[in-house]
Structure formats: C-alpha cells, structure tokens
Amino acid sequence: MAKVKISKVAKALADETRCKIFELIAKSKEISCKEITEKVGLKQPTISHHLKTLQESGIVNVRKEGQYHYFSVNERALEEFSNYITKFISKR
Structure with a gap:
C-alpha cells in the first residue's frame, strides 16, 4: 500500500464521526446512506461528506442503485x- 494511501486511510479514520460511520458499515454487509443518517443522527449532507472521505481513502466501497x-x-x-x-x- 502506497504511503499516500496509508495517510488517506489514517486521516479518514482520525475523525470520531467517520469512525462511527465506518463501524456501522463494517458491522453490515452493506448499508445505505439513509440508514447511516438515521443511526448516526446527523443531517444527510454531513453524512455524505464523511462517506465521501471514507470512499476516497479507499476503505469503503459504494454501489449506486x-x-x-x-x-x-x-x-x-x-x-x-x-x-x-x-x-x-x-518490530517491538
């Protein structure tokens, strides 16, 4: 994994809200933005912003239907x- 990608993943997971969102995704086989919004309790544009960051880091996939x-x-x-x-x- 390239160092640039490592830093993107680390930055994506450095935010408490994104960690909560990532945990929801990880606990589900697949979850919609609407379900995430309902469970996290933030407005949809805020959730979408965090999901975009997670997706750009490469640790989250998105499927459009x-x-x-x-x-x-x-x-x-x-x-x-x-x-x-x-x-x-x-190494320790």
Missing part, C-alpha cells in the same frame, strides 16, 4: 492498512 447509495467495507484495502500497522507492532 437508482437514487440510493450503498456502502460496504473494501476488505482488501483494510487488510493492507492492517498489515502496514502490524509491521510496526511486530
């Missing part, structure tokens, strides 16, 4: 990020 957007975890990107972090833990 009509007017709805469904989000899921990008398992490969998450595994690459985890492997990157694990390298430093195992």
